[in-house]
Amino acid sequence: MNVSEQLLKILQAEGVKHIFGVAGDALNPLVDAIGKQDMIEWIGVNHEGNASYAAFAQGELNGNFGVCASTVGPGALHLINGLYNAKKERSPVIAITGQIPIEHLGTNYHQEADLKKIYDDVCEYQAIIRSPEEAPRVILRAIRIAVNHNCVCRIELPADIAQMKAENINYVHKVFRSNSAILPSDQELQAAAKLINESKKVGILAGAGCRAAREEVIRFSDLLKAPITHTLRASDVFDHSTNNVVGLTGLIGNPSGYEAVMNCDLLLMLGTDFPYTDFLPEKTKTIQIDVRPENIGNRTSVTLGLHGDIKSTIVSLLGLCIEKKDNDFLKRLIEKFDDWKISNDQKADPSRDMEPLHPHIFAKGVSDMASDDAIFAIDTGTAAIWASNFMNFHSDRRIIGSFNHGSMAVGLPAAIGAQLQFPNREVWGLIGDGAFNMSLQDFSTAVKNQLPIKIIVFNNSQLGFVKIEMEEAGLAPNFDALRVNNFNFAEYAKLCGGDGVKVEHAKDIIAAIQKAKKSTKPFIIDAVVTNAELSLPPKIGFEEAKGFGISKVKEIFRAFNGEKEQWENIKQEIEAYFD
Structure with missing residues (x-):
């Protein structure tokens, strides 16, 4: 078994079904290995940029990571735009790129490019293989980071190493995948509940980070009589027929969604790094909940930030918040949203x-x-x-x-x-x-x-x-x-x-x-x-x-x-x- 075949076996064990790419020189040993098995299918495309977009789609949809591949410098460069898209959408993708033989690195060899430098901004980690001994360790690390951080990682496989005998075979094991819940402290939850209970008109701005907490957010909305405005990425989480949803805000939003965010007394930002600051209130009290603490306060000043996953945090808050009786704010915006939908149906x-x-x-x-x-x-x-x-x-x-x-x-x-x-x-x-x-x-x-x-x-x-x-x-x-x-x-x-x-x-x-x-x-x-x-x-x-x-x-x-x-x-x- 050579290093290319070892890489393929690791991908097989992690449930990969497709690799999108364009074959060529440094990548040929991997393509040859794919042709000798039937668990992973090579999907040859006409342009590497389309390969990375296709891999992004699989990383976004399938609960696993997508894989794309290219040969040395020029082919690897074509992958960049689709990989940036995966990075910005937080979709786990592994990019496999070839590299010229190690003996020629640094000599301005034919098709040589400093892929480490080029990929530094798009990748959270790069597994640059320089020996068969280190190959399984860095390959597994790249996959582990991609699936646990929802990010892009790259595996660089030089043409000469790709065909060398695989080493450290006994080290290969299943990749650890975290399913841990993240919950704010009791003190922070109590502070959030106090702010919520003291507010009359609560609005929810919900992002794609609510995907695993849809029902909990809807229950929370019912409890607080809070209209739900969603981001574009969350359009399939909080659809037009979901209870208490009043639409989208931002440049392509609708009036009721905009008003729910701008005219509330307390805004709850749930699982979103909504970028359009012109569509966020400047002086409204704001609680932001996010699994990524670097997002909290990134777009607008917040009264209270909670570092936690949306599902666990909302479940905790449901037991601390008092049901609101006044639904005038919610009712008026639902009616406005219904009128907007009727108008759109006519258009x-x-x-x-x-x-x-x-x-x-x-x-x-x-x-x-x-x-x-x-x-x-x-x-x-x-x-x-x-x-x-x-x-x-x-x-x-x-x-x-x-x-x-x-x-x-x-x-x-x-x-x-x-x-x-x-x-x-x-x-x-x-x-x-x-x-x-x-x-x-x-x-x-x-x-x-x-x-x-x-x-x-x-x-x-x-x-x-x-x-x-x-x-x-x-x-x-x-x-x-x-x-x-x-x-x-x-x-x-x-x-x-x-x-x-x-x-x-x-x-x-x-x-x-x-x-x-x-x-x-x-x-x-x-x-x-x-x-x-x-x-x-x-x-x-x-x-x-x-x-x-x-x-x-x-x-x-x-x-x-x-x-x-x-x-x-x-x-x-x-x-x-x-x-």
Whole structure:
């Protein structure tokens, strides 16, 4: 058994089923070892960046860690962006990279790169193997850190060591995985209960750290008559039909979610490092509970911080807090949230047949027809707006994306990773055309592996979210820079061996979604949508209003000076708003 085979055996013992990557020189001994067994499948992709996104998806969804691999310098560099996404989402991923033979290190050898230095910021630990004797120790350490810290770790395997005889075989053992509860002190819990009991209007801002404590948080909300506002990552924890949920806050939030956070007497921040400080109150008393103490007070000043896991801490507080009788604050915000949902349902009605089409009709249609345990890979940009505002991630549905890193092109490879991990669940990708063009080379990977992923490409021939950013900054959109030159994505799907349909009329939307749902092949809905749909935050401050106002004045001025695209944009925005 050589070192590559030893590494593979360790991964097998830890339940790894797939390794995503591109084969090549230093990695070839590992790929050869994979070919000699059938427990771990090598998923060859067309670009290493897609491999790391697919590994992220598995680390995020499967309760284990994802694995991606690349050869020396250039291939290893391609992994970086997807690994940064895993780091920011706190998804455990092991990246295996090759390295040139040790004798050539430091000589500026062909394809040599200082991967230790390059990966220092993305990895919490790097297992840099310099001898067969140390290999099992550092490999196991990398896995142990990745799964217990929910982070990215790298294993560096030089080409010469990869083929050497394995040593310290008797040292190999199962990786320790902690299931310990973390609980604040009794004194801190008593102090928190006192603050809660003295407050009249309590609001909850719940993040993805509440995933294992959903029922406890809902019980706590019932006890305190506290509306639950959630972050984007927690949209599948506290869905639109959950008791006391009043929606999302932040740039793509809704009015009731925003008001619940800003107008309470006491804000409880549970398992979230919510980054948008403009959407957090400045003077409200705040209790922040987090398993990571470095998050407490990171975004806003806190009255009291509690270091603990959400489930254990809330269970303790449930026994210390007094039930509140006044539910006026909660009741009013629930009613406001219900009105917002009704309004959104009307906006997403297929009877609104303006062409190009309203994008949220597609999002609402998928939400209505997808299975109760569907997985949704949501790309960055306007796709995230339509998904978060017009979809309901109820039951056992899950969402994954680049919600903290904010990178484009996560949707397709994340859908591939999810479908491989869960072959019996529906996997949908909601992707903008700009993001899809960045990653579409691996649609053929989905075909090769017979993965029935369903992809909706919001085809508006424009970088839609960048347009919003330009307008917010007071700039007239530069349509030459924003333009995305598309081809027929449905025909591309068929060319690759999948299936697809191009949708340009509202009457065809539902049938297209039904066809995608039933398809046993990778399927693309090429959704031709308007680029003029407005998306406004729940609270528009002076600077935002000023920016949009200046932008519109500039657009009108340039339209009157003969810029046809500016005039067409203004007309489409008016039509989209009033249709």
